Amino acid sequence: MQTLRQFQEIFHSYLQENQFRNQPRELYEPVNYILSIGGKRLRPVLVLMSQALFDEKIEKSLPAAFAVEVFHNFTLLHDDIMDEAPLRRGKPTVHIKYDVNTGILSGDVMMIAAYDFLAKIADESKIPALYKTFNKVAIEVCEGQQYDMNFETRDDVTIPEYLRMIELKTSVLLAGAMQMGAIIGNASAADAEHIYQFGRNVGLAFQIQDDILDSFGDPKKFGKKVGGDIAQNKKTILYLTALKQSKGAQKKELLGLYSNDNIEEKMKIKRVKEIFRDLKVVETAQKYQSDFIDKAYQQLEKVDASKEKKEALRSWAEQLVVREV
Amino acid sequence: MQTLRQFQEIFHSYLQENQFRNQPRELYEPVNYILSIGGKRLRPVLVLMSQALFDEKIEKSLPAAFAVEVFHNFTLLHDDIMDEAPLRRGKPTVHIKYDVNTGILSGDVMMIAAYDFLAKIADESKIPALYKTFNKVAIEVCEGQQYDMNFETRDDVTIPEYLRMIELKTSVLLAGAMQMGAIIGNASAADAEHIYQFGRNVGLAFQIQDDILDSFGDPKKFGKKVGGDIAQNKKTILYLTALKQSKGAQKKELLGLYSNDNIEEKMKIKRVKEIFRDLKVVETAQKYQSDFIDKAYQQLEKVDASKEKKEALRSWAEQLVVREV
Numbered sequence: 001m002q003t004l005r006q007f008q009e010i011f012h013s014y015l016q017e018n019q020f021r022n023q024p025r026e027l028y029e030p031v032n033y034i035l036s037i038g039g040k041r042l043r044p045v046l047v048l049m050s051q052a053l054f055d056e057k058i059e060k061s062l063p064a065a066f067a068v069e070v071f072h073n074f075t076l077l078h079d080d081i082m083d084e085a086p087l088r089r090g091k092p093t094v095h096i097k098y099d100v101n102t103g104i105l106s107g108d109v110m111m112i113a114a115y116d117f118l119a120k121i122a123d124e125s126k127i128p129a130l131y132k133t134f135n136k137v138a139i140e141v142c143e144g145q146q147y148d149m150n151f152e153t154r155d156d157v158t159i160p161e162y163l164r165m166i167e168l169k170t171s172v173l174l175a176g177a178m179q180m181g182a183i184i185g186n187a188s189a190a191d192a193e194h195i196y197q198f199g200r201n202v203g204l205a206f207q208i209q210d211d212i213l214d215s216f217g218d219p220k221k222f223g224k225k226v227g228g229d230i231a232q233n234k235k236t237i238l239y240l241t242a243l244k245q246s247k248g249a250q251k252k253e254l255l256g257l258y259s260n261d262n263i264e265e266k267m268k269i270k271r272v273k274e275i276f277r278d279l280k281v282v283e284t285a286q287k288y289q290s291d292f293i294d295k296a297y298q299q300l301e302k303v304d305a306s307k308e309k310k311e312a313l314r315s316w317a318e319q320l321v322v323r324e325v
Numbered sequence: 326m327q328t329l330r331q332f333q334e335i336f337h338s339y340l341q342e343n344q345f346r347n348q349p350r351e352l353y354e355p356v357n358y359i360l361s362i363g364g365k366r367l368r369p370v371l372v373l374m375s376q377a378l379f380d381e382k383i384e385k386s387l388p389a390a391f392a393v394e395v396f397h398n399f400t401l402l403h404d405d406i407m408d409e410a411p412l413r414r415g416k417p418t419v420h421i422k423y424d425v426n427t428g429i430l431s432g433d434v435m436m437i438a439a440y441d442f443l444a445k446i447a448d449e450s451k452i453p454a455l456y457k458t459f460n461k462v463a464i465e466v467c468e469g470q471q472y473d474m475n476f477e478t479r480d481d482v483t484i485p486e487y488l489r490m491i492e493l494k495t496s497v498l499l500a501g502a503m504q505m506g507a508i509i510g511n512a513s514a515a516d517a518e519h520i521y522q523f524g525r526n527v528g529l530a531f532q533i534q535d536d537i538l539d540s541f542g543d544p545k546k547f548g549k550k551v552g553g554d555i556a557q558n559k560k561t562i563l564y565l566t567a568l569k570q571s572k573g574a575q576k577k578e579l580l581g582l583y584s585n586d587n588i589e590e591k592m593k594i595k596r597v598k599e600i601f602r603d604l605k606v607v608e609t610a611q612k613y614q615s616d617f618i619d620k621a622y623q624q625l626e627k628v629d630a631s632k633e634k635k636e637a638l639r640s641w642a643e644q645l646v647v648r649e650v
Binding site for chain 1: 347348349351352403406407426429430432433434436437438440441444449452453456457460461463464467468470471472474475
């Protein structure tokens with residue numbers, strides 16, 4: 001099987017070749033812009049990797065990989081408008097570089113372009129199944145974003161609710177990307193489902209890792225500002241666990257820190273992290289994480305593919321999730 | 326063939342049965358809201374009517390009809406945000422009744438739901454062709470909206486450019502709706518194309534009629550405020566024709582009326598309409614209109630369907646387009 005780096009390079013070439021050159025320029029320039037500012041191309045690589053488990057001619061799934069990446073970037077574009085985010089991977093967001101209306105409309109055309117690319121899959125008989133997966137996942141991503149927005153103003157969010165939210169907002173797209181790769185690779189229905197569940201569980205573990213790194217990551221290795229979630233009062237798994245495990249004065253202090261806008265940010269981050277440490281919330285979160293990883297590997301075991309290829313996928317998942325704290 | 330009223334009633338029942346009951350409520354309530362505030366349901370009726378030309382079991386195309394209506398309402402929802410429109414068919418727009426973020430996200434999920442409904446077509450072998458039509462049309466609608474926005478700040482818009490813009494923004498969806506009905510009705514590829522061209526030309530004539538009515542319609546029959554386009558300096562076919570046909574002082578006056586924000590609205594509408602009358606721009610616009618109608622009928626002639634059914638479609642098109650001025 002190709003290496004991770006090779007998958008990335010193959011996808012990158014396809015992305016370059018498929019820049020949008022259509023008119024009007026005002027509609028498509030922001031699309032090329034957001035697609036150019038990069039990232040690890042995790043989701044399209046998952047489509048290719050998953051296909052390669054069953055069939056190594058991975059050029060077959062490049063249109064689907066591109067569709068998934070365009071869809072993902074559409075969600076980032078519209079989420080950035082909703083969150084009023086000024087930067088995305090260190091660059092101005094589309095609604096800042098252009099304007100909000102451009103962001104809305106260019107996002108809309110990206111979503112449709114994603115569907116359009118999915119239809120370019122050479123084997124037409126696969127199209128209904130691919131659209132079925134894509135539709136389900138795309139709807140769930142919107143639902144996850146709505147739950148995330150709802151949680152901002154709720155103070156009774158439970159851990160199961162939180163896990164469901166990240167499942168919808170993040171994991172199902174990873175899972176769907178892998179399922180689409182499996183479909184194109186002619187996997188059996190059972191294997192396509194195992195691969196979906198593998199991706200879903202890895203995605204959950206990945207998001208929990210993201211929560212942990214946001215508060216406790218090494219500033220040199222972590223791309224974003226450490227403590228950002230705390231500064232924004234985000235109800236991450238760390239916060240929800242702390243809230244559940246704390247009592248009395250400590251609980252009152254934590255609630256106070258998350259509702260007081262006047263406290264100095266550095267001090268707030270420091271104090272919340274002390275409470276997190278005191279309650280060993282990272283250890284609790286890591287327990288969830290390892291449960292998800294175990295479930296993911298159990299699903300992968302069941303897949304009818306070579307041991308060597310499954311090992312490659314397993315080692316990729318480990319790299320992705322078990323990053324240093 | 327069923328009457329127009331019957332098609333509307335069949336669609337209305339399906340719409341009622343298919344209200345969105347999914348969670349989270351905050352995401353789907355605005356979707357049901359915008360779908361409930363109605364309109365003539367022109368586009369879904371076109372899907373059904375077009376199918377009925379070839380196959381009268383029109384329940385087959387109800388999911389596609391619904392998909393087209395949901396897509397159309399998604400475009401209205403996002404366009405209303407972009408235009409900062411407070412009202413839609415006399416009711417508060419979604420971003421006013423809820424908020425802008427809700428409008429963006431509920432619109433997004435509507436677009437995906439449209440694709441999802443299209444996949445409910447019973448005959449799976451039709452799905453690739455239906456998605457192909459839908460993708461093309463949906464992309465063109467976004468392009469049309471971008472051209473419309475571009476035209477606001479341009480003062481050199483030509484009539485051919487204007488016609489291309491309304492073709493993209495309005496006509497192709499009518500055309501695509503009809504093509505989808507034809508595909509589901511098992512029409513030949515040639516007939517599906519004739520029906521597409523019929524819909525496209527009727528759509529162009531329909532939009533020109535809309536421009537004429539906006540300035541010269543009977544206030545009692547016309548739903549919106551007469552003169553609204555003039556008040557907003559919209560570059561309609563009437564304005565562009567007037568600009569082309571005027572000279573000297575009159576041209577200068579027209580340009581002045583369209584660029585002076587201080588002039589009292591009633592006076593401005595009155596004076597612009599006098600110039601329009603003087604230059605006989607309605608007659609010129611009607612010439613374009615009747616050319617499009619002729620082309621539409623030529624396409625309909627070629628369709629392999631009963632004379633009686635084609636006559637029903639023709640009389641519908643006449644009702645739609647040739648409304649009293």
